[in-house]
Amino acid sequence: MGLLIAKLKTIFAEAEEQQREVVFLCIGSDRYIGDSLGPLIGSMLLESGISHSVYGTLEEPVHAFNLKVALKDIHRQNSNPLVISIDASLGTKEQVGNVLFNEGPLVPGKALEKMLPEVGDYHFQGIVNYLDPFPSSQFLNDTRLHTVMKLAKLITEIIVDSDNEQ
Template identity: 85%
Template sequence: MTLLKSKLKEIFSKAKQQQREVVFLCIGSDRYIGDSLGPLIGSMMLENGISRPVHGTLEEPVHAFNLKLALKDIHKKNENPILISIDASLGTKEQVGDVLFKEGPLVPGKALKKMLPEVGDYHFQGIVNYLDPFPSSQFLNDTRLHTVMKLAKLITQIIIDSDKEE
């Protein structure tokens, strides 16, 4: 996690030098436990006083139906932002509970075969469940709240710690 915090601090520092705003886009819906990771993190970041713009909370989630509108809003309010997107993801059984952080865009809804725009200059993925032979919609319903909360707290803490130390 120390490596991840230093990477985020580096991104924050680079953004400051380039006079660009770092914006967080937390994707998901509070209607499915497995898809609530993004909105949970968005709400937790705001509760912890993050100094950067956050889009996507439990109160106002950003999901498949309003993602394009949210992106328009972000780019209208922030000239050339550095966008860090956050979403729940499916992986292997061994990956459940892992946090991935990558440079480049996130493809939301990919596991459920949804056609949504790629988002983010960087992205976090929290592996909330694994692919199983059940119908795809079951993955989100069968995800444990404990796993989602644990990932949400971990990712939020990494971001908040990096933001405070910047």
Template identity: 90%
Template sequence: MHTFRKYKNSHLQVPVKAPLHFNEETGNAERAVLTAKLKTIFSEAKEQQRAVVFLCIGSDRYIGDSLGPLIGSMLVENGVSHPVYGTLEEPVHAFNLKNALKDIQKKNSNPLVISIDASLGTKEQVGDVLFNEGPLVPGKALEKMLPEVGDYHFQGIVNYLDPLPSSQFLNDTRLHTVMKLAKLITQFILDSDNEQ
């Protein structure tokens, strides 16, 4: 879990000029842009013999942090053709993230990692998704020192910052919001998966 912020673009084959934002109300034209972007990323990774890996970060112990594991489980259940790390059964979180990263490097050929995590934003951003090039910083909202992860990343904005202690959002996040975001992100990935 981290707070919403923009990341500097790195030098990858498929640059994302600016973060792509979408939500439940995003129109078909905007959805097509994201789907095309993901298809291009998958296609170029295949050409470069890079394994696309989904790293779904979070814990199933808190609703506010369960977005990643929910998406990981949905991807596996729907037969996504790429390796998935982080599910409800086997979540990837602060205590095992470094081991998961080692395992990804060990078991996958020159992996291209797409990381997915829950995020905090403004009240108006709740329910939005950000897709961007470059890594995300998991645990940032809780001031945890974790490695940056991903060549690309999805952030689902599950709640907003307020005067409560920073960890309080974990208990105040609505499951309905998390489920909507999980289904939305999963569907975009499945619609873009060239191997299906």
């Protein structure tokens, strides 16, 4: 966790030097437990008083139907934004509960074969469930709330600790 906090601190500092505004884009829907990771994190980040902009909360989620509008809003309301996207993801059974952080855009809805725009300069993925023989929509319904909450708290803590230590 310490290495990830250090990496985020560096990203925040470089963004400030380049006069880029850091924006967190938390993707998902509160209508399915497995897809609620992003909006949970967005709400937790706002409650923490983070110094960066946050799009996608439990009250106003960013999901497949409004993602393009949200992206336009981000670019309209933020000067040269550096977008860090956050979304739930599916992995292997052994990966459930892991957090991935990578440079480059996130492809939301990929596991469910949705065609959505790639988003973010960096991205977090929380592995909330795994692929198995059930129909795709079943993954979102069979995800444990405990797993989603644990990941949401962990990712929020990483981001808040990175922001507070500036």
